Amino acid sequence: MANDLRLGVAGLGTVGTSLVRIIHNKARALEKRCGRRIIVTAVSARNRDKDRGIDLSEANWFDDPVALAESDGIDVFVELMGGDSGAAEDSVRAALKASKHVVTANKALLAKHGVELARSAEANNVSLNYEAAVAGGIPIVKTMRESLAGNDVTRVYGILNGTCNYILTRMEREGLAFAECLADAQRLGYAEADPTFDIEGFDAAHKLAILTSLAFGCEISADSIYVEGITSITTADIEAADELGYRIKLLGVAQRTDTGIEQRVHPTMVPKSSAIARIDGVLNAVAVDGDAVGEVVLAGPGAGGNATASSVLADIADIGRGDRAPTLGKSADELEPYVRARMRKHEGGYYIRLSVFDRPGAFATIAQEMAAHNISLESIVQRRRAIKSDAPGNSHPGEPAPVILITYETTEEAIKEALGAIDAQNVIADKPQMIRIEKLT
Amino acid sequence: MANDLRLGVAGLGTVGTSLVRIIHNKARALEKRCGRRIIVTAVSARNRDKDRGIDLSEANWFDDPVALAESDGIDVFVELMGGDSGAAEDSVRAALKASKHVVTANKALLAKHGVELARSAEANNVSLNYEAAVAGGIPIVKTMRESLAGNDVTRVYGILNGTCNYILTRMEREGLAFAECLADAQRLGYAEADPTFDIEGFDAAHKLAILTSLAFGCEISADSIYVEGITSITTADIEAADELGYRIKLLGVAQRTDTGIEQRVHPTMVPKSSAIARIDGVLNAVAVDGDAVGEVVLAGPGAGGNATASSVLADIADIGRGDRAPTLGKSADELEPYVRARMRKHEGGYYIRLSVFDRPGAFATIAQEMAAHNISLESIVQRRRAIKSDAPGNSHPGEPAPVILITYETTEEAIKEALGAIDAQNVIADKPQMIRIEKLT
Numbered sequence: 001m002a003n004d005l006r007l008g009v010a011g012l013g014t015v016g017t018s019l020v021r022i023i024h025n026k027a028r029a030l031e032k033r034c035g036r037r038i039i040v041t042a043v044s045a046r047n048r049d050k051d052r053g054i055d056l057s058e059a060n061w062f063d064d065p066v067a068l069a070e071s072d073g074i075d076v077f078v079e080l081m082g083g084d085s086g087a088a089e090d091s092v093r094a095a096l097k098a099s100k101h102v103v104t105a106n107k108a109l110l111a112k113h114g115v116e117l118a119r120s121a122e123a124n125n126v127s128l129n130y131e132a133a134v135a136g137g138i139p140i141v142k143t144m145r146e147s148l149a150g151n152d153v154t155r156v157y158g159i160l161n162g163t164c165n166y167i168l169t170r171m172e173r174e175g176l177a178f179a180e181c182l183a184d185a186q187r188l189g190y191a192e193a194d195p196t197f198d199i200e201g202f203d204a205a206h207k208l209a210i211l212t213s214l215a216f217g218c219e220i221s222a223d224s225i226y227v228e229g230i231t232s233i234t235t236a237d238i239e240a241a242d243e244l245g246y247r248i249k250l251l252g253v254a255q256r257t258d259t260g261i262e263q264r265v266h267p268t269m270v271p272k273s274s275a276i277a278r279i280d281g282v283l284n285a286v287a288v289d290g291d292a293v294g295e296v297v298l299a300g301p302g303a304g305g306n307a308t309a310s311s312v313l314a315d316i317a318d319i320g321r322g323d324r325a326p327t328l329g330k331s332a333d334e335l336e337p338y339v340r341a342r343m344r345k346h347e348g349g350y351y352i353r354l355s356v357f358d359r360p361g362a363f364a365t366i367a368q369e370m371a372a373h374n375i376s377l378e379s380i381v382q383r384r385r386a387i388k389s390d391a392p393g394n395s396h397p398g399e400p401a402p403v404i405l406i407t408y409e410t411t412e413e414a415i416k417e418a419l420g421a422i423d424a425q426n427v428i429a430d431k432p433q434m435i436r437i438e439k440l441t
Numbered sequence: 442m443a444n445d446l447r448l449g450v451a452g453l454g455t456v457g458t459s460l461v462r463i464i465h466n467k468a469r470a471l472e473k474r475c476g477r478r479i480i481v482t483a484v485s486a487r488n489r490d491k492d493r494g495i496d497l498s499e500a501n502w503f504d505d506p507v508a509l510a511e512s513d514g515i516d517v518f519v520e521l522m523g524g525d526s527g528a529a530e531d532s533v534r535a536a537l538k539a540s541k542h543v544v545t546a547n548k549a550l551l552a553k554h555g556v557e558l559a560r561s562a563e564a565n566n567v568s569l570n571y572e573a574a575v576a577g578g579i580p581i582v583k584t585m586r587e588s589l590a591g592n593d594v595t596r597v598y599g600i601l602n603g604t605c606n607y608i609l610t611r612m613e614r615e616g617l618a619f620a621e622c623l624a625d626a627q628r629l630g631y632a633e634a635d636p637t638f639d640i641e642g643f644d645a646a647h648k649l650a651i652l653t654s655l656a657f658g659c660e661i662s663a664d665s666i667y668v669e670g671i672t673s674i675t676t677a678d679i680e681a682a683d684e685l686g687y688r689i690k691l692l693g694v695a696q697r698t699d700t701g702i703e704q705r706v707h708p709t710m711v712p713k714s715s716a717i718a719r720i721d722g723v724l725n726a727v728a729v730d731g732d733a734v735g736e737v738v739l740a741g742p743g744a745g746g747n748a749t750a751s752s753v754l755a756d757i758a759d760i761g762r763g764d765r766a767p768t769l770g771k772s773a774d775e776l777e778p779y780v781r782a783r784m785r786k787h788e789g790g791y792y793i794r795l796s797v798f799d800r801p802g803a804f805a806t807i808a809q810e811m812a813a814h815n816i817s818l819e820s821i822v823q824r825r826r827a828i829k830s831d832a833p834g835n836s837h838p839g840e841p842a843p844v845i846l847i848t849y850e851t852t853e854e855a856i857k858e859a860l861g862a863i864d865a866q867n868v869i870a871d872k873p874q875m876i877r878i879e880k881l882t
Contacts, residue, residue: 033767033770139580142584147583151751275720294745301735301736309733314587314590321766322764325762329474
């Protein structure tokens with residue numbers, strides 16, 4: 001047996017506590033799987049006196065995570081504090097510099113400083129592992145970093161935020177409004193008191209930024225992501241999607257295009273028959289299209305103490321066994337610069353919901369503007385009330401009624417210009433709703 | 442850069458040819474991902490003169506795969522010949538003995554000799570990797586061997602045979618009979634001229650035997666698997682399943698029970714809402730229930746030259762990077778003996794289709810026998826023709842009509858005894874159909 005693998009754990013929240021408990025309960029099994037004992041020799045957290053229900057008697061306590069990171073008593077620094085700066089950043093940098101392996105669940109830190117940290121890990125000949133930073137318990141980082149080594153990836157996409165998926169699932173199943181589902185998510189602990197980070201898509205964007213680098217062997221560029229959250233989605237959209245054979249999911253999508261790499265997080269119409277459409281509630285899923293393998297889909301719990309700790313432990317076990325995969329799949333110096341695709345060139349079908357005044361010629365105006373921008377319509381659905389505006393003899397402007405259009409493949413530019421032109425002619429009551437349709441196999 | 446990693450490839454069929462082509466086309470990318478060049482220095486196949494459309498000019502040709510396996514000119518022996526004995530077995534044994542790493546896609550060989558080969562790999566300090574042996578392009582071996590290190594697995598199940606899944610999918614979608622779908626599968630190259638191995642469940646059983654060992658840390662025991670193929674499934678079953686909210690899939694299931702480990706391959710009713718129900722056509726999927734992570738599902742192509750080569754390459758890349766995971770997740774000497782659960786104790790719901798004579802008292806007999814064996818019925822569906830047998834005054838025995846019963850949880854023993862008792866009373870025309878219902882989340 002090799003020497004014990006000594007862990008220093010910074011951050012004893014839900015994940016840190018689960019991790020320490022599992023390591024304690026499964027000591028013997030872990031030893032067999034790693035060929036050496038895994039022991040927690042040092043910990044750090046904000047509150048020393050809190051009873052976490054775990055035995056920390058054999059671990060040295062550090063008030064300062066940076067001191068823990070640099071301590072001689074550890075081989076691996078496990079960062080579970082979170083945040084893209086401050087203590088998390090300082091301690092991870094210090095650990096790598098001190099030639100300690102680092103395991104982290106911190107997506108924000110990786111999205112912001114990943115390439116630089118990868119370079120430091122390489123220079124100090126240690127591992128920087130972060131399976132838990134993307135899609136919780138799903139082994140997507142290892143799959144992309146190791147299992148798809150023989151593939152050129154053309155696209156990666158997924159449901160990367162469990163809070164949004166929970167809200168959309170409840171809205172769909174129960175016909176509840178967004179606000180009501182959000183309140184429930186907060187009550188159940190699936191959403192923070194300030195839910196902005198989740199529901200506006202920023203959390204998904206951080207995870208996507210990491211996946212993009214792994215997929216395309218390029219530098220991480222979280223700032224280049226087009227991000228749109230789910231706050232504008234209504235039950236009317238979800239019902240219309242259902243009728244048309246789709247479900248609405250907040251997807252993160254990264255793909256290679258002729259002009260560079262496109263990264264986007266936004267509500268997306270996915271065909272009901274697709275695997276991703278079946279991912280409900282707080283689950284996450286990631287699909288990767290590789291040129292050799294085809295499409296591989298991984299699904300599972302995207303959050304939760306034990307599920308996240310499972311991924312942290314996998315990273316630790318890799319270090320224990322001596323597996324040293326490069327942080328981002330290859331040497332940081334070999335990463336290509338990130339070249340951003342021109343988003344407005346994105347091509348695909350679109351779902352559009354308009355609130356149309358029941359007024360003569362209103363629908364003709366819409367049809368004319370669509371045609372003028374070379375947008376062909378695959379289907380038109382008028383919901384609840386019929387629109388009589390184009391019927392002869394109807395000259396009394398009425399209440400607005402929803403009209404749903406599904407377009408054939410077109411560009412985002414064309415859609416935006418057409419909607420702008422329609423808006424300028426006073427035929428619609430509200431801001432148009434526009435949801436991209438993703439082509440899935 | 443480290444030394445080149447030199448491969449000897451034995452078997453140049455679809456997978457071998459794809460592998461050599463990908464290694465040639467992606468030489469530079471693979472070098473970056475592995476930190477060293479991957480080169481094919483030797484090959485062996487039955488026919489030297491065949492034009493495979495790949496460049497073998499720099500590879501030494503061996504007529505004898507065992508000589509290739511022992512050759513000084515290779516670091517890794519890649520076995521793609523297939524078969525659980527003969528050249529495949531001899532050459533893999535020879536390679537390990539000569540301290541060559543082995544990568545194989547050979548499920549039959551692993552299912553039969555896996556533990557012994559694992560012991561040899563360990564003794565000679567080399568890797569034995571076999572990602573492609575289970576579920577083709579899906580990285581399930583790595584996931585179970587490495588990513589779930591912190592979990593005790595309670596159950597693993599999956600769609601492990603693409604041929605059967607293709608046939609069941611076509612039967613369901615098009616209402617075609619089994620024989621017709623099988624003929625199409627053969628015409629399209631999804632099934633062999635002799636399809637027994639696939640449609641009787643033996644191929645799925647080999648894969649399950651390997652997954653079971655990885656899941657529970659026990660020795661491989663392919664002979665202990667209860668195996669039942671899909672040849673008895675009719676469109677009547679598929680239609681009844683659909684009506685009742687289920688789909689029929691050939692599942693391989695392994696789970697821990699009080700009496701030992703249960704391994705079974707059989708047609709299974711899975712709820713339409715489950716992720717596994719959505720896996721159509723030639724795709725495979727594997728779900729693993731871990732005590733820390735919850736349920737993780739991996740889906741993707743289960744066969745095909747490029748998809749399988751993708752997994753073979755992942756195994757090669759691991760060796761290139763120096764990742765040395767134990768063959769079956771821990772040292773072969775640490776594997777627990779396989780203790781077989783008493784299968785007749787398996788508990789769950791059952792689907793039963795009976796062809797019932799339209800005769801006075803027939804249905805009463807069935808209901809009485811079910812009750813006598815403590816089997817409660819969740820639903821009863823009479824299809825096509827109503828059964829009038831229990832109506833007063835109907836004394837003319839008619840043609841048999843199908844009756845479908847869904848039971849609540851019971852034991853297989855009770856079901857078999859009840860059906861035996863029913864059969865003995867001349868109320869049913871054919872052998873009863875019985876399909877297990879799997880409880881899925």
